[in-house]
Amino acid sequence: MADSSWPGERLVVAAQRGDVDAITALVSGSHPNVQRFARSLCATPEDAEDAAQEALIILYRKIGMLRASGALASWMFRIVRNECLRRARTMRTRAPLPEATVRSAEDVALQRIEAGRVAAAVAALPAEQRRVLIMRDIQGYSGRTAAEALGLSTAAMKSRLHRARSAVQQSLRATSEPAPGETHDDDQGRRP
Structure with missing residues (x-):
């Protein structure tokens, strides 16, 4: 039985077939969960918002690549995690530590x-x-x-x-x- 907070499997299958309305509904229905993932994984609220948007763009563009329609949550989690990690790596190389946080x-x-x-x-x-x-x-x-x-x-x-x-x-x-x-x-x- 699928988690009721994620869009249903029928919607995922329809989106995988290219149904534009289904893709739109899938992105919209996934948004709260993707935001929750991003807020729990990213270092800053700004990075979380950017990572969530990037993940939803990937979902919109690449839904056809999802192999199992029941694996939407884990696929989106991996995308968000990777995006947060990418942002953390680039932030580390660009931003010096403020003096107040030196331990x-x-x-x-x-x-x-x-x-x-x-x-x-x-x-x-x-x-x-x-x-x-x-x-x-x-x-x-x-x-x-x-x-x-x-x-x-x-x-x-x-x-x-x-x-x-x-x-x-x-x-x-x-x-x-x-x-x-x-x-x-x-x-x-x-x-x-």
Whole structure:
């Protein structure tokens, strides 16, 4: 069953056949979802608006290239993601960092360590748990959409998601606690 917030499969098929009214309705019906994707992925609201418009232009021009009519959401997500990444790369090469946002080397290192810990915890998950966690918590898909994309019932998707979140939390707790007999730098040199 398709996510009701996306245009229906019949409309997609008609648009793929070149029906101009169907293409127009498809672009119009996809716009809110494409904007949501862009706002969640792009660095600035301006980039999000530009990425959403670019994605809708690609949808209008290349709907015939979509292989499976039921894959509209994932196709549009990839287009928006790629456009946001492209914009972020060009922004990084053009814009110097404002002085107000300069962080200390220690803050940057701590942020990288934390991001690395989270990435390692997610990477250590079994593939089926990792996929559902990424679709729901990172890509922002609805539960129904994620379940359908993974070929699961909603209950099975929720169960996997719960196990994945719990495993990540447990892994992060385990890596933040010192091992038995391990001391912190603050404890060295002190006598009880």
